[in-house]
Amino acid sequence: MSKRKAEDDPREGEESLLKKARAPSFEEKIARECNLPVSAGILAVSRTRSAVGATDLKSCIICQEQKADARNRRVNEPLTQCVTFDAEFSLLDAARTRGHTRVLTELEGQDAVAKEVKYHRTFFTLYMNKKTLARIADKAVENELLDHGDAKRMAFTKLTAWLEETVLKDTAVATDMTEICKKYNTFLEGFGVEDPAHRSFTVKRRLVMELGDRLEFHRPASRREPELVYSSSASAGVFLQQYRRSVSAHTRDVEELSLQSDLHQSISSLAEDDCMLFNAACSLRGTVEGIKPSKTRAPTTSDMSNSAAEDMVPNSLYNFLVLVADHTFPTDSECQVEGEKMKVSSQQTHRRILAICQDIIFLASKGRVKPPKHVSLALSVKTLTASSQLVTILNGFGHCIGDTQTREAETAIAERLLAQQEDDVYIPSVVRAPCSARVSVAFDNMDINEETLTGSDTTHVTNGIAVQRQVAWCRPPPNPTPEPTPEKATQRRRSIRAPAFELADYNAGVRVGPPPDPLREEDLAMNTAALKTGMQQLFTWGVTRLSGQHDTFLGRPEQQPQTVPGWSGFCAALQDTQESRPSNIGYLPVIPASPTKLSTIFFLLQKILAMMQRFEQPDIVAAFDQAIYAKVLEVQWKHPVIFQPLVPRMGAFHIACTLMAVLGRRFGDDDPSNILSSDGEDSSDGEGNGNDPGLE
Numbered sequence: 001m002s003k004r005k006a007e008d009d010p011r012e013g014e015e016s017l018l019k020k021a022r023a024p025s026f027e028e029k030i031a032r033e034c035n036l037p038v039s040a041g042i043l044a045v046s047r048t049r050s051a052v053g054a055t056d057l058k059s060c061i062i063c064q065e066q067k068a069d070a071r072n073r074r075v076n077e078p079l080t081q082c083v084t085f086d087a088e089f090s091l092l093d094a095a096r097t098r099g100h101t102r103v104l105t106e107l108e109g110q111d112a113v114a115k116e117v118k119y120h121r122t123f124f125t126l127y128m129n130k131k132t133l134a135r136i137a138d139k140a141v142e143n144e145l146l147d148h149g150d151a152k153r154m155a156f157t158k159l160t161a162w163l164e165e166t167v168l169k170d171t172a173v174a175t176d177m178t179e180i181c182k183k184y185n186t187f188l189e190g191f192g193v194e195d196p197a198h199r200s201f202t203v204k205r206r207l208v209m210e211l212g213d214r215l216e217f218h219r220p221a222s223r224r225e226p227e228l229v230y231s232s233s234a235s236a237g238v239f240l241q242q243y244r245r246s247v248s249a250h251t252r253d254v255e256e257l258s259l260q261s262d263l264h265q266s267i268s269s270l271a272e273d274d275c276m277l278f279n280a281a282c283s284l285r286g287t288v289e290g291i292k293p294s295k296t297r298a299p300t301t302s303d304m305s306n307s308a309a310e311d312m313v314p315n316s317l318y319n320f321l322v323l324v325a326d327h328t329f330p331t332d333s334e335c336q337v338e339g340e341k342m343k344v345s346s347q348q349t350h351r352r353i354l355a356i357c358q359d360i361i362f363l364a365s366k367g368r369v370k371p372p373k374h375v376s377l378a379l380s381v382k383t384l385t386a387s388s389q390l391v392t393i394l395n396g397f398g399h400c401i402g403d404t405q406t407r408e409a410e411t412a413i414a415e416r417l418l419a420q421q422e423d424d425v426y427i428p429s430v431v432r433a434p435c436s437a438r439v440s441v442a443f444d445n446m447d448i449n450e451e452t453l454t455g456s457d458t459t460h461v462t463n464g465i466a467v468q469r470q471v472a473w474c475r476p477p478p479n480p481t482p483e484p485t486p487e488k489a490t491q492r493r494r495s496i497r498a499p500a501f502e503l504a505d506y507n508a509g510v511r512v513g514p515p516p517d518p519l520r521e522e523d524l525a526m527n528t529a530a531l532k533t534g535m536q537q538l539f540t541w542g543v544t545r546l547s548g549q550h551d552t553f554l555g556r557p558e559q560q561p562q563t564v565p566g567w568s569g570f571c572a573a574l575q576d577t578q579e580s581r582p583s584n585i586g587y588l589p590v591i592p593a594s595p596t597k598l599s600t601i602f603f604l605l606q607k608i609l610a611m612m613q614r615f616e617q618p619d620i621v622a623a624f625d626q627a628i629y630a631k632v633l634e635v636q637w638k639h640p641v642i643f644q645p646l647v648p649r650m651g652a653f654h655i656a657c658t659l660m661a662v663l664g665r666r667f668g669d670d671d672p673s674n675i676l677s678s679d680g681e682d683s684s685d686g687e688g689n690g691n692d693p694g695l696e
Contacts, residue, residue: 055106057115061091062103062123070122079118088112090128091119097133137205155187156206163207167231168214174230177204177217200227280320287314288361293369297492298412304376306351312371313357315341321353363398370401378406407494414496417589425610428466428586434616437469441588441608442623442651445595460594462604466586466611501592506599512637541570601631605643612645619645626654 056064060079069077082088091112095103106117119127126132162183167175177200184203204227207215218228291312294303302308322342326349344350358371378391378400388403395402401409420426431439441464448459544564564570591607593600612620624632629650636643650658 151191
């Protein structure tokens with residue numbers, strides 16, 4: 001535009017003035033803050049802390065200013081808080097590349113998440129622009145050539161020649177960036193540069209600038225492994241095979257030789273006792289490193305048992321800690337036993353030594369090997385407390401696995417249990433069916449009164465267990481083979497979608513009472529004999545229990561210790577068989593509904609009948625508490641044909657409560673001796689003494 005045209009058109013002149021007086025761009029602000037020319041974009045000379053202005057952490061850490069929102073200029077853009085480590089590391093790397101001293105002063109060696117660093121999302125995107133950072137890095141490479149320029153040029157020329165002779169000449173040879181950086185630093189030392197410490201990022205930039213497309217770079221999946229470099233004319237399969245066969249083997253041999261040399265120097269400088277400890281530690285370390293991690297993502301009870309821990313812990317490590325920690329020193333004959341664990345003074349000491357051994361294995365493997373203690377402790381703490389922070393604290397001390405791994409294990413276990421269901425019926429693995437030992441079930445309500453704003457909408461579910469008496473031909477194996485884990489469980493999921501649960505409405509209609517039950521004489525005679533025998537046993541047990549507790553009962557001057565067992569033990573001692581058979585208890589799926597509703601009771605009874613068919617039993621006994629028992633009877637009386645195989649009953653506690661209530665209603669204030677009269681007849685007339693004539 002000519003000068004005359006600009007003078008004739010005043011708008012053109014105003015626009016040109018506005019362009020000259022426009023606000024500086026984002027990159028210009030950062031460059032000026034770093035005390036650099038706008039075209040430089042990097043920090044050539046580091047600034048001291050005193051030369052950097054104070055940073056207000058309540059403002060944007062990048063611009064330290066307020067920025068108008070792009071959508072609404074009347075309001076300021078809200079600040080975003082740094083809450084992830086990825087954002088922190090990205091911000092720190094960008095500040096290092098830009099040479100932003102003020103940001104580095106606040107983030108270097110600090111925790112940005114804990115300091116609650118904030119930034120504008122728009123400026124954060126511009127700050128992390130990959131093209132801008134690449135241009136700044138290229139400029140940094142050019143500026144590095146200004147210092148020790150001749151030495152760096154000659155060293156890089158020598159490095160290029162080495163790559164030409166090795167990688168580019170022979171397409172079957174590959175190397176990595178760690179080896180290239182070592183070579184480059186070695187060449188720099190040969191040309192007089194003291195303590196060179198060039199990073200692989202800088203060296204890679206120069207290689208890309210010099211060699212262009214002749215080299216290919218491959219980053220492995222693991223961040224711990226260095227980036228691989230090979231000729232672009234070679235296929236990936238050829239170079240990987242050669243790399244595994246030659247480069248890795250060569251590097252491993254060099255490291256082993258270096259380690260052996262360092263060990264030899266260390267051993268030669270130790271005393272005799274320290275040398276023995278050093279050799280013992282090296283031997284134990286080799287044994288611990290030979291333990292391979294388990295591939296099972298859904299641990300079973302056998303995987304977290306004490307026997308599993310004993311199988312994992314090497315005998316040498318266990319025996320070493322026994323000699324160190326146990327106060328009862330073993331004899332010479334016990335020390336000479338090879339391939340077995342030494343005996344300890346108590347079972348408690350055995351468990352503690354096993355726990356310490358598992359801690360050492362977890363620490364030496366850096367968490368790759370997950371001992372039974374660390375898995376079971378994390379799952380138990382998470383189940384009992386529902387606290388992820390507590391699991392994280394214990395993991396920080398090395399006592400259990402992390403919270404993420406705990407959630408993965410819980411999800412894998414849930415997916416495995418869901419895969420074991422058949423026709424929406426789950427049978428616990430400890431229950432053996434079909435079997436001559438009958439299976440009984442028991443259900444009860446579980447109320448979790450969470451703290452809510454309104455006090456309502458809390459959790460009310462129905463829990464159940466299956467109980468089966470253990471017999472020889474139905475007894476589960478001591479170490480059952482873990483069931484196959486479904487394919488989805490191997491994807492390290494940390495959450496699972498709950499299966500759909502629909503509870504159909506149940507209309508009870510008119511309440512129906514109990515059906516008539518004609519009493520037969522033979523049943524009455526059998527019940528009378530059984531009642532008499534039971535009363536005699538109860539009287540005998542009560543007298544013998546009280547005889548040692550009351551001094552005045554038998555005229556003893558001092559109270560005697562109790563030697564008579566409880567009622568259950570007393571009845572077990574009167575049995576003909578002396579062997580006490582334990583029962584297997586398996587947990588059934590939770591029903592996410594309260595048992596106070598008749599619809600839940602109807603659904604529950606249908607599930608019990610479905611389990612009875614899986615058990616191949618003609619009938620099944622189900623135990624409930626008093627409240628649920630009343631509703632179960634109401635539904636059973638309404639549908640006597642459907643639920644005829646079901647035998648509901650109450651637990652011993654609720655039966656005793658019902659008995660006491662009946663006695664209180666029937667006898668009232670009467671003499672208790674009427675209950676235990678010798679002739680077994682009620683001496684009350686059913687009309688007085690607080691009796692209820694309707695219950696006669």
